[in-house]
Amino acid sequence: MYWNNEVEVGSLLLPRINRIAILCLLVALIGNDALAIPQFSALTGNRCSNCHVNTSGGGIRNDLGWYSWYDVGIIPRDAAALKWAYDADSSNQFFDGTLTLGMDLRAQSARGFTEGSERKLFPMQASLYAAFTPVKAVALEASFNLAALRKGPNTDVRVVYPGQRMGSFSAYYMPDQTLPSIRVGLFRPSVGMRYDDHTMAPYSYTNANTRQTYLAPDWSEFGAELTYESIQWLTLQAGVFGSEGLSQILLSDGVRSSSAITGNAPTITSRAVFWPRFANDIINTWIGGSYLLSNGYSMASVFASVGWSDHVALMLDYTMTNKTGVISSRNFMAEISFQIFSPVLVYARYERYFTVQVNVPGTFSANAGVLGAQVFVLPYVELRPEFRLWDTWREGTSNRWAVQLHIFY
Numbered sequence: 001m002y003w004n005n006e007v008e009v010g011s012l013l014l015p016r017i018n019r020i021a022i023l024c025l026l027v028a029l030i031g032n033d034a035l036a037i038p039q040f041s042a043l044t045g046n047r048c049s050n051c052h053v054n055t056s057g058g059g060i061r062n063d064l065g066w067y068s069w070y071d072v073g074i075i076p077r078d079a080a081a082l083k084w085a086y087d088a089d090s091s092n093q094f095f096d097g098t099l100t101l102g103m104d105l106r107a108q109s110a111r112g113f114t115e116g117s118e119r120k121l122f123p124m125q126a127s128l129y130a131a132f133t134p135v136k137a138v139a140l141e142a143s144f145n146l147a148a149l150r151k152g153p154n155t156d157v158r159v160v161y162p163g164q165r166m167g168s169f170s171a172y173y174m175p176d177q178t179l180p181s182i183r184v185g186l187f188r189p190s191v192g193m194r195y196d197d198h199t200m201a202p203y204s205y206t207n208a209n210t211r212q213t214y215l216a217p218d219w220s221e222f223g224a225e226l227t228y229e230s231i232q233w234l235t236l237q238a239g240v241f242g243s244e245g246l247s248q249i250l251l252s253d254g255v256r257s258s259s260a261i262t263g264n265a266p267t268i269t270s271r272a273v274f275w276p277r278f279a280n281d282i283i284n285t286w287i288g289g290s291y292l293l294s295n296g297y298s299m300a301s302v303f304a305s306v307g308w309s310d311h312v313a314l315m316l317d318y319t320m321t322n323k324t325g326v327i328s329s330r331n332f333m334a335e336i337s338f339q340i341f342s343p344v345l346v347y348a349r350y351e352r353y354f355t356v357q358v359n360v361p362g363t364f365s366a367n368a369g370v371l372g373a374q375v376f377v378l379p380y381v382e383l384r385p386e387f388r389l390w391d392t393w394r395e396g397t398s399n400r401w402a403v404q405l406h407i408f409y
Contacts, residue, residue, distance in 0.1 A: 045277050046064075047273070059129060059168075072342050098133055098134070104408060105406070109121050130142055162249045163215070165245065170186065180228040187220050188219055190239065190271045198215065199211070201317070202319040207355055207357060207360070207364050269292045274286065283307070284309060288304075296324035302317075313336070314337075334350050335347055335370075336348055347371075349368075365392075365393065383406075
Protein backbone atom coordinates (compact mmCIF):
# COMPACT_ATOMS: atom_id res chain seq x y z
CA MET A 1 0.00 0.00 0.00
CA TYR A 2 1.28 3.47 -0.83
CA TRP A 3 0.65 6.53 1.34
CA ASN A 4 1.70 9.95 0.16
CA ASN A 5 4.67 11.39 1.98
CA GLU A 6 3.27 14.11 4.19
CA VAL A 7 4.48 17.63 4.03
CA GLU A 8 3.76 20.51 6.35
CA VAL A 9 3.75 24.19 5.89
CA GLY A 10 5.40 26.61 8.24
CA SER A 11 7.12 29.99 8.99
CA LEU A 12 10.45 32.00 9.10
CA LEU A 13 11.62 35.54 8.85
CA LEU A 14 14.20 38.21 8.19
CA PRO A 15 15.42 39.20 11.67
CA ARG A 16 16.81 42.54 10.47
CA ILE A 17 18.13 43.89 7.20
CA ASN A 18 21.77 43.09 8.06
CA ARG A 19 20.90 39.36 8.40
CA ILE A 20 19.31 38.81 4.98
CA ALA A 21 22.43 37.05 3.72
CA ILE A 22 22.36 34.56 6.62
CA LEU A 23 18.72 33.71 6.03
CA CYS A 24 19.20 33.30 2.30
CA LEU A 25 21.94 30.81 3.08
CA LEU A 26 19.53 28.87 5.30
CA VAL A 27 17.03 28.76 2.45
CA ALA A 28 19.65 27.36 0.14
CA LEU A 29 20.60 24.69 2.65
CA ILE A 30 17.12 23.58 3.64
CA GLY A 31 14.73 25.20 1.25
CA ASN A 32 5.17 25.84 2.85
CA ASP A 33 2.71 29.27 5.00
CA ALA A 34 3.34 30.53 8.37
CA LEU A 35 0.40 29.75 10.52
CA ALA A 36 -0.35 30.61 14.10
CA ILE A 37 -2.04 27.28 14.51
CA PRO A 38 -5.63 27.18 15.80
CA GLN A 39 -4.75 25.55 19.12
CA PHE A 40 -2.68 28.64 19.95
CA SER A 41 -5.86 30.65 19.47
CA ALA A 42 -7.62 28.41 21.98
CA LEU A 43 -4.69 28.68 24.39
CA THR A 44 -4.49 32.49 24.20
CA GLY A 45 -8.01 33.68 23.34
CA ASN A 46 -6.86 35.55 20.23
CA ARG A 47 -8.72 35.21 16.96
CA CYS A 48 -6.69 34.80 13.76
CA SER A 49 -6.68 38.47 12.74
CA ASN A 50 -5.24 39.55 16.09
CA CYS A 51 -1.87 38.13 15.08
CA HIS A 52 -1.95 38.04 11.28
CA VAL A 53 -2.38 40.52 8.45
CA ASN A 54 -4.60 37.92 6.77
CA THR A 55 -7.99 38.03 8.48
CA SER A 56 -8.46 34.25 8.42
CA GLY A 57 -4.94 33.49 9.63
CA GLY A 58 -1.77 32.30 7.98
CA GLY A 59 0.97 34.21 6.27
CA ILE A 60 2.77 37.21 7.64
CA ARG A 61 2.37 38.14 11.31
CA ASN A 62 1.48 41.64 12.40
CA ASP A 63 3.26 43.36 15.29
CA LEU A 64 1.23 41.51 17.96
CA GLY A 65 1.81 38.16 16.29
CA TRP A 66 5.54 38.82 16.14
CA TYR A 67 5.74 40.07 19.71
CA SER A 68 3.85 37.04 21.04
CA TRP A 69 6.65 34.70 19.95
CA TYR A 70 9.77 36.83 19.73
CA ASP A 71 11.22 35.48 23.01
CA VAL A 72 9.73 31.99 23.23
CA GLY A 73 12.50 29.41 23.42
CA ILE A 74 14.04 26.93 25.82
CA ILE A 75 17.22 28.93 25.34
CA PRO A 76 16.14 32.60 25.55
CA ARG A 77 17.39 35.32 23.25
CA ASP A 78 19.29 37.05 26.04
CA ALA A 79 21.57 34.04 26.59
CA ALA A 80 25.17 35.15 26.26
CA ALA A 81 25.88 32.88 23.28
CA LEU A 82 22.89 34.22 21.32
CA LYS A 83 23.09 37.96 21.84
CA TRP A 84 24.93 38.51 18.56
CA ALA A 85 22.01 36.98 16.65
CA TYR A 86 19.23 38.94 18.38
CA ASP A 87 20.74 42.28 19.41
CA ALA A 88 19.29 44.23 16.48
CA ASP A 89 16.04 42.27 16.40
CA SER A 90 13.41 44.55 17.94
CA SER A 91 10.51 44.33 15.49
CA ASN A 92 9.38 42.86 12.18
CA GLN A 93 8.17 46.31 11.09
CA PHE A 94 10.14 49.09 9.42
CA PHE A 95 9.63 52.74 8.48
CA ASP A 96 7.28 53.50 11.36
CA GLY A 97 5.20 50.40 10.76
CA THR A 98 4.62 51.03 7.06
CA LEU A 99 6.51 47.91 5.97
CA THR A 100 6.26 44.46 7.58
CA LEU A 101 8.58 41.63 6.51
CA GLY A 102 8.45 37.90 7.11
CA MET A 103 9.82 34.60 5.96
CA ASP A 104 8.89 30.91 6.51
CA LEU A 105 11.11 27.88 6.25
CA ARG A 106 10.22 24.24 6.91
CA ALA A 107 11.98 20.97 6.22
CA GLN A 108 10.87 17.49 7.27
CA SER A 109 12.64 14.17 7.68
CA ALA A 110 10.28 11.24 7.12
CA ARG A 111 9.82 7.95 5.35
CA GLY A 112 6.87 6.50 3.47
CA PHE A 113 4.47 4.04 5.07
CA THR A 114 5.51 1.13 2.85
CA GLU A 115 7.86 -1.40 4.38
CA GLY A 116 11.49 -0.68 3.57
CA SER A 117 10.88 2.95 2.59
CA GLU A 118 13.93 5.15 2.88
CA ARG A 119 14.01 8.11 5.23
CA LYS A 120 14.40 11.36 3.30
CA LEU A 121 14.70 15.05 4.00
CA PHE A 122 11.96 17.06 2.31
CA PRO A 123 12.45 20.81 1.83
CA MET A 124 8.92 22.11 2.16
CA GLN A 125 8.86 25.88 2.29
CA ALA A 126 10.98 28.93 1.82
CA SER A 127 8.40 31.70 1.64
CA LEU A 128 9.10 35.41 1.65
CA TYR A 129 6.38 37.74 2.98
CA ALA A 130 5.82 41.47 2.87
CA ALA A 131 3.00 43.81 3.82
CA PHE A 132 2.83 47.51 2.98
CA THR A 133 0.45 49.97 4.64
CA PRO A 134 0.64 53.27 2.73
CA VAL A 135 -2.35 54.72 4.60
CA LYS A 136 -4.32 53.50 7.60
CA ALA A 137 -7.27 52.14 5.59
CA VAL A 138 -5.20 50.22 3.00
CA ALA A 139 -2.87 47.23 3.33
CA LEU A 140 -1.06 45.39 0.55
CA GLU A 141 0.43 41.95 1.17
CA ALA A 142 2.27 39.37 -0.92
CA SER A 143 4.13 36.09 -0.56
CA PHE A 144 6.47 34.04 -2.72
CA ASN A 145 7.48 30.44 -2.01
CA LEU A 146 10.98 29.75 -3.30
CA ALA A 147 10.54 26.04 -2.56
CA ALA A 148 7.88 25.84 -5.31
CA LEU A 149 10.71 26.35 -7.81
CA ARG A 150 12.26 23.05 -6.78
CA LYS A 151 12.37 20.46 -9.57
CA GLY A 152 12.34 16.70 -9.35
CA PRO A 153 15.51 14.65 -9.90
CA ASN A 154 16.59 14.44 -13.54
CA THR A 155 13.59 16.44 -14.72
CA ASP A 156 12.50 20.00 -15.43
CA VAL A 157 9.11 19.44 -13.80
CA ARG A 158 8.52 21.42 -10.59
CA VAL A 159 7.61 19.44 -7.47
CA VAL A 160 4.27 20.96 -6.48
CA TYR A 161 0.84 19.73 -5.43
CA PRO A 162 -2.06 20.11 -7.88
CA GLY A 163 -3.53 23.54 -7.23
CA GLN A 164 -0.47 24.84 -5.39
CA ARG A 165 0.62 28.39 -6.20
CA MET A 166 4.08 29.88 -6.10
CA GLY A 167 2.79 32.88 -4.22
CA SER A 168 -0.09 35.20 -3.47
CA PHE A 169 -0.89 38.90 -3.41
CA SER A 170 -3.87 40.93 -2.25
CA ALA A 171 -5.07 44.35 -1.16
CA TYR A 172 -7.20 45.14 1.90
CA TYR A 173 -9.44 48.14 2.28
CA MET A 174 -11.11 48.96 5.61
CA PRO A 175 -12.58 52.48 5.60
CA ASP A 176 -13.66 52.26 9.25
CA GLN A 177 -13.38 49.81 12.15
CA THR A 178 -17.17 49.50 12.29
CA LEU A 179 -17.44 48.47 8.62
CA PRO A 180 -16.45 45.27 6.77
CA SER A 181 -13.08 45.06 5.08
CA ILE A 182 -12.74 43.98 1.46
CA ARG A 183 -9.84 41.93 0.15
CA VAL A 184 -9.09 41.43 -3.56
CA GLY A 185 -6.32 39.57 -5.34
CA LEU A 186 -4.88 36.06 -5.48
CA PHE A 187 -5.19 34.42 -2.06
CA ARG A 188 -6.61 31.43 -0.18
CA PRO A 189 -10.39 31.68 0.28
CA SER A 190 -11.52 31.52 3.90
CA VAL A 191 -12.58 27.90 4.32
CA GLY A 192 -12.61 26.05 7.64
CA MET A 193 -9.75 26.66 10.05
CA ARG A 194 -6.20 27.32 8.90
CA TYR A 195 -4.40 24.26 10.25
CA ASP A 196 -0.65 24.29 9.74
CA ASP A 197 -0.57 20.69 8.46
CA HIS A 198 -2.39 20.35 5.15
CA THR A 199 -2.43 16.54 5.47
CA MET A 200 -4.87 16.67 8.40
CA ALA A 201 -8.22 14.93 7.96
CA PRO A 202 -10.44 17.97 7.18
CA TYR A 203 -8.86 18.59 3.77
CA SER A 204 -7.90 15.04 2.76
CA TYR A 205 -9.54 11.81 1.71
CA THR A 206 -8.46 8.16 1.65
CA ASN A 207 -9.28 5.17 -0.50
CA ALA A 208 -7.86 1.66 -0.69
CA ASN A 209 -4.53 2.78 -2.12
CA THR A 210 -3.73 6.33 -1.22
CA ARG A 211 -4.43 9.47 0.75
CA GLN A 212 -4.99 12.64 -1.24
CA THR A 213 -5.46 16.29 -0.35
CA TYR A 214 -8.47 18.28 -1.49
CA LEU A 215 -6.82 21.64 -0.84
CA ALA A 216 -3.13 21.96 -1.64
CA PRO A 217 -0.69 23.93 0.49
CA ASP A 218 -0.50 27.49 -0.87
CA TRP A 219 -3.82 26.96 -2.67
CA SER A 220 -5.09 30.34 -3.84
CA GLU A 221 -7.69 31.72 -6.25
CA PHE A 222 -8.27 35.09 -7.85
CA GLY A 223 -11.22 36.75 -6.20
CA ALA A 224 -12.69 39.09 -3.63
CA GLU A 225 -13.80 38.56 -0.02
CA LEU A 226 -15.67 40.59 2.57
CA THR A 227 -14.81 40.24 6.27
CA TYR A 228 -16.77 41.69 9.19
CA GLU A 229 -15.05 41.66 12.60
CA SER A 230 -16.30 44.85 14.25
CA ILE A 231 -17.73 42.74 17.08
CA GLN A 232 -14.85 41.28 19.09
CA TRP A 233 -16.37 37.79 19.40
CA LEU A 234 -17.57 37.44 15.79
CA THR A 235 -16.04 36.83 12.36
CA LEU A 236 -18.21 36.78 9.22
CA GLN A 237 -16.76 36.23 5.74
CA ALA A 238 -18.09 35.76 2.21
CA GLY A 239 -16.19 35.57 -1.06
CA VAL A 240 -16.41 35.03 -4.81
CA PHE A 241 -13.41 33.49 -6.58
CA GLY A 242 -12.29 31.82 -9.75
CA SER A 243 -11.60 28.08 -9.85
CA GLU A 244 -8.26 27.72 -11.64
CA GLY A 245 -6.56 26.19 -8.60
CA LEU A 246 -9.38 23.75 -7.82
CA SER A 247 -9.54 22.69 -11.48
CA GLN A 248 -6.03 21.23 -11.15
CA ILE A 249 -7.11 18.79 -8.42
CA LEU A 250 -7.94 15.32 -9.75
CA LEU A 251 -10.58 13.25 -7.96
CA SER A 252 -11.14 9.55 -8.64
CA ASP A 253 -14.51 7.79 -8.84
CA GLY A 254 -12.68 4.48 -8.34
CA VAL A 255 -12.09 3.85 -12.05
CA ARG A 256 -11.01 7.12 -13.61
CA SER A 257 -9.93 10.55 -12.45
CA SER A 258 -11.37 13.92 -13.37
CA SER A 259 -10.90 17.54 -12.34
CA ALA A 260 -12.64 18.71 -9.20
CA ILE A 261 -13.90 21.69 -11.23
CA THR A 262 -14.62 21.83 -14.95
CA GLY A 263 -15.06 25.04 -16.89
CA ASN A 264 -14.81 28.50 -15.38
CA ALA A 265 -17.48 28.19 -12.71
CA PRO A 266 -17.13 30.69 -9.85
CA THR A 267 -16.21 29.46 -6.39
CA ILE A 268 -18.51 30.81 -3.67
CA THR A 269 -17.41 30.72 -0.03
CA SER A 270 -18.88 31.71 3.32
CA ARG A 271 -17.58 31.39 6.87
CA ALA A 272 -18.75 32.34 10.36
CA VAL A 273 -16.83 31.96 13.62
CA PHE A 274 -17.85 32.90 17.17
CA TRP A 275 -15.07 33.52 19.73
CA PRO A 276 -16.69 33.71 23.22
CA ARG A 277 -14.53 33.74 26.36
CA PHE A 278 -15.61 32.80 29.89
CA ALA A 279 -14.46 32.83 33.52
CA ASN A 280 -12.64 36.19 33.28
CA ASP A 281 -11.04 35.17 29.98
CA ILE A 282 -9.53 31.99 31.40
CA ILE A 283 -11.68 29.75 29.18
CA ASN A 284 -11.34 30.45 25.45
CA THR A 285 -13.65 28.96 22.83
CA TRP A 286 -14.45 29.20 19.19
CA ILE A 287 -17.19 27.57 17.15
CA GLY A 288 -17.94 28.05 13.50
CA GLY A 289 -18.67 26.69 10.08
CA SER A 290 -17.86 27.31 6.45
CA TYR A 291 -19.15 26.33 3.03
CA LEU A 292 -17.52 26.22 -0.41
CA LEU A 293 -19.44 25.58 -3.64
CA SER A 294 -18.20 25.45 -7.21
CA ASN A 295 -19.94 23.66 -10.10
CA GLY A 296 -20.93 20.44 -8.34
CA TYR A 297 -17.98 20.47 -5.93
CA SER A 298 -18.72 21.38 -2.33
CA MET A 299 -17.01 21.39 1.06
CA ALA A 300 -18.90 22.01 4.31
CA SER A 301 -17.11 22.23 7.67
CA VAL A 302 -18.10 22.68 11.29
CA PHE A 303 -15.36 23.22 13.86
CA ALA A 304 -15.02 24.10 17.52
CA SER A 305 -12.48 24.39 20.29
CA VAL A 306 -12.28 25.00 24.01
CA GLY A 307 -9.11 25.97 25.80
CA TRP A 308 -7.84 26.78 29.27
CA SER A 309 -5.45 29.72 28.85
CA ASP A 310 -1.81 28.65 28.67
CA HIS A 311 -2.63 25.09 29.70
CA VAL A 312 -4.73 22.82 27.47
CA ALA A 313 -6.85 23.05 24.30
CA LEU A 314 -9.25 20.66 22.56
CA MET A 315 -10.11 21.07 18.86
CA LEU A 316 -12.88 19.29 16.92
CA ASP A 317 -13.58 19.33 13.17
CA TYR A 318 -16.12 17.59 10.95
CA THR A 319 -15.83 18.19 7.21
CA MET A 320 -17.99 16.84 4.38
CA THR A 321 -16.74 17.07 0.79
CA ASN A 322 -18.64 16.06 -2.34
CA LYS A 323 -18.07 16.01 -6.08
CA THR A 324 -21.34 15.10 -7.79
CA GLY A 325 -21.11 11.74 -9.55
CA VAL A 326 -17.51 11.14 -8.48
CA ILE A 327 -16.67 11.02 -4.77
CA SER A 328 -17.86 12.06 -1.33
CA SER A 329 -16.15 11.97 2.05
CA ARG A 330 -16.87 12.60 5.72
CA ASN A 331 -13.90 13.22 7.98
CA PHE A 332 -13.70 13.78 11.72
CA MET A 333 -10.75 15.10 13.69
CA ALA A 334 -10.14 15.63 17.40
CA GLU A 335 -6.89 17.00 18.82
CA ILE A 336 -5.88 17.79 22.38
CA SER A 337 -2.84 19.95 23.10
CA PHE A 338 -1.11 20.46 26.43
CA GLN A 339 1.28 23.35 27.00
CA ILE A 340 3.87 22.04 29.45
CA PHE A 341 5.46 25.49 29.52
CA SER A 342 5.70 28.26 26.92
CA PRO A 343 8.35 26.65 24.67
CA VAL A 344 7.01 23.06 24.83
CA LEU A 345 3.60 21.82 23.70
CA VAL A 346 2.58 18.17 23.26
CA TYR A 347 -0.46 16.96 21.36
CA ALA A 348 -2.45 13.87 20.42
CA ARG A 349 -4.80 13.72 17.44
CA TYR A 350 -7.38 11.19 16.25
CA GLU A 351 -8.70 11.19 12.68
CA ARG A 352 -11.51 9.17 11.12
CA TYR A 353 -12.01 9.00 7.33
CA PHE A 354 -15.06 7.79 5.38
CA THR A 355 -14.91 7.84 1.56
CA VAL A 356 -17.45 6.78 -1.07
CA GLN A 357 -16.44 6.54 -4.75
CA VAL A 358 -19.33 6.02 -7.15
CA ASN A 359 -17.67 3.17 -9.06
CA VAL A 360 -16.47 1.29 -5.97
CA PRO A 361 -18.98 -0.62 -3.82
CA GLY A 362 -19.25 0.27 -0.15
CA THR A 363 -17.59 2.89 2.02
CA PHE A 364 -13.87 2.96 2.62
CA SER A 365 -12.84 3.92 6.13
CA ALA A 366 -9.55 4.55 7.88
CA ASN A 367 -8.34 5.62 11.31
CA ALA A 368 -5.24 7.63 12.10
CA GLY A 369 -3.57 8.52 15.35
CA VAL A 370 -0.85 11.11 15.84
CA LEU A 371 1.38 11.87 18.81
CA GLY A 372 3.69 14.85 18.59
CA ALA A 373 5.34 17.80 20.23
CA GLN A 374 6.25 21.37 19.37
CA VAL A 375 9.55 22.27 20.96
CA PHE A 376 10.75 25.86 20.54
CA VAL A 377 14.45 25.34 21.08
CA LEU A 378 15.41 28.95 20.33
CA PRO A 379 13.36 32.03 19.51
CA TYR A 380 12.04 31.47 15.96
CA VAL A 381 13.28 27.83 15.86
CA GLU A 382 10.89 24.92 16.40
CA LEU A 383 11.43 21.16 16.25
CA ARG A 384 8.34 19.00 15.79
CA PRO A 385 8.78 15.24 16.30
CA GLU A 386 5.71 13.20 15.38
CA PHE A 387 4.59 9.58 15.37
CA ARG A 388 1.71 8.64 13.06
CA LEU A 389 -0.27 5.38 12.96
CA TRP A 390 -2.61 4.33 10.13
CA ASP A 391 -5.28 1.63 10.46
CA THR A 392 -7.24 0.70 7.32
CA TRP A 393 -9.44 -2.19 6.25
CA ARG A 394 -6.31 -4.12 5.31
CA GLU A 395 -4.71 -6.43 7.86
CA GLY A 396 -2.24 -4.76 10.19
CA THR A 397 -1.33 -1.12 10.66
CA SER A 398 1.25 1.26 9.21
CA ASN A 399 3.32 3.69 11.22
CA ARG A 400 6.17 6.12 10.89
CA TRP A 401 8.23 8.69 12.73
CA ALA A 402 8.89 12.14 11.32
CA VAL A 403 10.60 15.28 12.55
CA GLN A 404 10.18 18.77 11.19
CA LEU A 405 12.45 21.77 11.47
CA HIS A 406 10.51 25.02 11.48
CA ILE A 407 12.27 28.38 11.44
CA PHE A 408 9.86 31.29 11.66
CA TYR A 409 9.59 35.02 12.26
